[in-house]
Amino acid sequence: MDETVTDRVRKVMSAASLQQAAFAERVGLTPDKLSKSLSGRRRFTSLDLARVAELGQTTVDWLLTGREPQRPAFAARASSPFSDSDSGLALKELVHRFTTAYDVLDLMGRSRSLPALPRPKADLERYVDQGEALALDALTALSARGVTSVAACETSDLAHALEEHFGIDVAQTDLPRGLDGAAWQTDRFRLVLLARTGVWTRQRFTLAHELGHILARDAQEMRTETHLAPGRQKDHTEIRANVFAANFLMPQAEIHAEVGTESADSGVSDDAFRALVVRFKVSPSALAARLHQLGLVTPHARNRLRGVTTEMCHLLAQHADLHEKRVAAAQARRLPLAPARGLYEGYLAGDTTLRPLAAYFGMDPNALHDALDPEQPAATVPAADAEKGDLIFQP
Numbered sequence: 482m483d484e485t486v487t488d489r490v491r492k493v494m495s496a497a498s499l500q501q502a503a504f505a506e507r508v509g510l511t512p513d514k515l516s517k518s519l520s521g522r523r524r525f526t527s528l529d530l531a532r533v534a535e536l537g538q539t540t541v542d543w544l545l546t547g548r549e550p551q552r553p554a555f556a557a558r559a560s561s562p563f564s565d566s567d568s569g570l571a572l573k574e575l576v577h578r579f580t581t582a583y584d585v586l587d588l589m590g591r592s593r594s595l596p597a598l599p600r601p602k603a604d605l606e607r608y609v610d611q612g613e614a615l616a617l618d619a620l621t622a623l624s625a626r627g628v629t630s631v632a633a634c635e636t637s638d639l640a641h642a643l644e645e646h647f648g649i650d651v652a653q654t655d656l657p658r659g660l661d662g663a664a665w666q667t668d669r670f671r672l673v674l675l676a677r678t679g680v681w682t683r684q685r686f687t688l689a690h691e692l693g694h695i696l697a698r699d700a701q702e703m704r705t706e707t708h709l710a711p712g713r714q715k716d717h718t719e720i721r722a723n724v725f726a727a728n729f730l731m732p733q734a735e736i737h738a739e740v741g742t743e744s745a746d747s748g749v750s751d752d753a754f755r756a757l758v759v760r761f762k763v764s765p766s767a768l769a770a771r772l773h774q775l776g777l778v779t780p781h782a783r784n785r786l787r788g789v790t791t792e793m794c795h796l797l798a799q800h801a802d803l804h805e806k807r808v809a810a811a812q813a814r815r816l817p818l819a820p821a822r823g824l825y826e827g828y829l830a831g832d833t834t835l836r837p838l839a840a841y842f843g844m845d846p847n848a849l850h851d852a853l854d855p856e857q858p859a860a861t862v863p864a865a866d867a868e869k870g871d872l873i874f875q876p
Contacts, residue, residue: 486530487519489544493537508532509834527588531833535840540584571657575674576665576703578841579650582820583670585837591823592669595648601697601721608717612724615696619725620732622646632735632761636685637810643688649673649695650817651688664691664700671695672817681811682764682791686726693725694718731761731771740777748778754786758794759803765789816842 494504505515509532517523525533527541534541542548586592599618601611620631626646631639640651649671656663656676661683663674673691678684694700699718739757740749749757749772757772758765769786772778778786795804824838835853839846 484547486525486544487521489547490525490533491519493533493539493544497536504536507536528831528833531585531588531837534581534584535836540581541588542584545588572660572663572705575654575656576663576672578843579652579670579672579820582824582837582841585827585833586820586823587669589823589827589832591827591832593648593819593823595669595671596646598647598696608721609724611697612693612721613728615693615721616725616728616732619692619696619729630735631729632731635807635810636681636688636762637815639685640688640815643673643692644817644819647671647692647695649692650819651675651815652817653677653684653811653813653815655814660705662687662691663703663705664694665703666695666698666700671700677812677814679808679812681807682762682767684811685762686730686764686767689726689729690722692729693722696725697721727767727771727774730763731768733775735761736771736775736777740772748782752798755789755794755798758789758791759798759800762807764791765794 494501497504497507499507501515501519502512505512508515508529510518510529514523518525518529530541530544534544583592599615599622602614605611605614623631623642623646626642628634628642628646634642640653643649643651651673653675654677656674661676661678665672673688673695675684675688675691691700691704694704697718699722736757739760740753754765754768754772758768761768763771766787769778769783772786773780773783792801792804795801821838821841824833824841827833828835828838834846835849836846839849842849
């Protein structure tokens with residue numbers, strides 16, 4: 482016989498080793514209401530199921546349908562050594578925070594519809610050509626929505642634009658050691674995780690690289706990225722994502738607009754090169770490779786420019802303060818706004834408790850409640866003033 486919602490709630494109660502009265506208290510129900518729900522005389526509300534799922538460390542979808550909770554499967558390739566390690570378990574727990582939030586939003590009917598995305602051109606066989614064309618399509622789509630230059634966007638602004646226009650949630654958080662980023666997409670959400678780091682140019686390239694995977698539909702299984710080394714991957718999907726990132730962050734038209742269309746013989750001066758690093762917000766190594774690809778520097782100049790540091794470029798271009806700001810921004814924590822907003826609106830509407838939002842933030846529910854609704858200290862009136870009946874205001 483097929484299991485019912487009630488059967489699965491009973492399973493959670495049994496696994497928790499709680500008597501019915503204690504279980505009712507833990508999920509915020511009176512014993513009478515729980516008894517009626519278990520006997521079929523009362524339906525479990527969405528709030529009830531959210532609390533039961535939280536207690537049972539499962540999902541509302543499983544309670545309703547019996548489908549096993551969705552967990553990330555790691556893409557099998559050389560740059561994904563995390564699937565069976567302790568770091569892999571930590572990453573899966575982190576991703577579980579997001580998938581749980583998406584489950585609760587689905588239950589409340591507050592999931593956002595995902596916009597259509599550019600996709601690889603079927604008539605292009607070479608992955609390099611696909612990456613170039615996909616980057617151009619992505620830039621065109623963003624431009625039509627008011628983002629006229631990716632290079633002009635700081636990384637935080639670019640992440641916001643991807644959330645708003647492409648429906649891709651971008652989180653900047655602590656990832657297992659050695660992991661630069663990860664991407665995962667389903668028919669319900671698109672998620673990119675970026676490691677907090679002081680190497681902000683790597684973080685920015687990782688964001689573009691993961692965007693390339695999502696637009697190419699490569700991230701049906703979770704893609705994890707260790708230290709990205711453009712030009713050294715053998716996986717064609719990785720090559721496509723790297724080509725996409727280079728063309729997306731350093732569009733040919735914008736490069737030529739900055740330096741003209743000179744040949745490699747005339748080259749790019751050191752001052753101009755440093756200005757380009759600051760302007761396009763990429764590492765000297767990535768920029769040198771791109772300029773060489775476009776025929777604007779010789780192989781010798783490319784190799785020499787690769788040895789310059791991002792910090793030195795900013796110092797000599799008199800933008801040291803900008804470099805420090807970018808380092809600080811790359812080290813900050815960032816959670817996607819859309820899921821948080823949906824969970825909070827659900828709480829205000831009485832559809833759920835603060836627990837899903839607290840879990841999303843990794844906070845204690847009571848601490849979150851106090852932060853959102855702090856108690857106001859009672860006003861005190863000096864005794865002498867109280868006798869006079871009027872408050873005394875001082876400038």
